[in-house]
Amino acid sequence: MKDIYSAPFALGMINAERRMDSKGWCERNSGNISCLVAEEEAREYIDTSKIIRTIPIGFDASPLAERLLIVTASGSYFSNHSFDDLGIIRISADGKTAEVIWGFEGGKRFTSELPAHLMSHIERLKVDPENRVITHCHPTNLMAMSFLHELDEKAFTRTLWGTCTEGIMVFPDGVGILPWMVCGTEDIGRATAEKMKQYRIVVWAMHGIYAAGRTLNEAVGLIDTVEKAAQIYMLTSSLPHKNCISDENLISLADHIGVSYRKDFLG
Numbered sequence: 227m228k229d230i231y232s233a234p235f236a237l238g239m240i241n242a243e244r245r246m247d248s249k250g251w252c253e254r255n256s257g258n259i260s261c262l263v264a265e266e267e268a269r270e271y272i273d274t275s276k277i278i279r280t281i282p283i284g285f286d287a288s289p290l291a292e293r294l295l296i297v298t299a300s301g302s303y304f305s306n307h308s309f310d311d312l313g314i315i316r317i318s319a320d321g322k323t324a325e326v327i328w329g330f331e332g333g334k335r336f337t338s339e340l341p342a343h344l345m346s347h348i349e350r351l352k353v354d355p356e357n358r359v360i361t362h363c364h365p366t367n368l369m370a371m372s373f374l375h376e377l378d379e380k381a382f383t384r385t386l387w388g389t390c391t392e393g394i395m396v397f398p399d400g401v402g403i404l405p406w407m408v409c410g411t412e413d414i415g416r417a418t419a420e421k422m423k424q425y426r427i428v429v430w431a432m433h434g435i436y437a438a439g440r441t442l443n444e445a446v447g448l449i450d451t452v453e454k455a456a457q458i459y460m461l462t463s464s465l466p467h468k469n470c471i472s473d474e475n476l477i478s479l480a481d482h483i484g485v486s487y488r489k490d491f492l493g
């Protein structure tokens with residue numbers, strides 16, 4: 227059996243943590259990631275038939291029954307870049323428990339945001355069967371923007387598209403927005419998953435962001451682009467503007483690269 231510390235899915239998690247931490251998006255223990263792993267791939271590194279212990283999930287995750295996920299631990303600091311803060315779980319056949327098959331040493335458990343992650347995975351997989359990643363963190367400028375900007379999805383998306391030329395190319399589906407809610411609850415999990423039916427980015431106003439992607443690279447890159455657009459907004463919103471990216475500019479760019487974007491978010 228190969229060394230799990232060389233497994234692309236484990237190294238990918240550490241690399242994503244490092245990138246998110248280096249951006250200042252994950253103060254203390256605020257970031258969390260979950261990534262679906264193919265059982266055949268995991269079997270090259272661990273005995274997937276051995277269940278170390280089980281942890282109740284707290285809701286019915288049966289659409290993910292028998293699926294494996296590598297998940298960050300509750301309370302883990304991304305700044306530590308530590309394999310000790312990772313675990314691999316399998317969702318039980320009845321969808322009610324997480325079977326720990328690797329990691330979470332010393333009685334650790336998965337992130338308290340797991341309900342929001344699993345519910346989001348369930349919804350994203352219906353839209354994109356290749357989606358594998360859900361992640362949450364606290365991008366500084368996006369959080370700041372959510373204090374200043376109206377929390378209307380069309381207006382918020384249009385502002386982000388208008389401050390970063392790449393925006394409409396990278397998140398043509400726009401951004402979903404939730405009002406401030408208590409985090410770590412089933413309610414915010416369900417609300418996030420509902421938004422994930424339409425969006426790969428869900429802004430938790432005055433808190434942070436949820437992002438989905440087919441790969442860790444894609445999910446982190448998505449946040450990076452949204453955060454850059456929010457940064458430009460924060461740098462320029464209080465100053466007189468002499469130039470702007472117009473609707474016509476965005477339409478011609480989207481047409482040029484052939485991207486299908488939310489046309490109702492322009493005009």
Ligand SMILES: [Zn+2]
Pocket residue numbers: 256362363364409433434
């Ligand atoms: Zn948070």
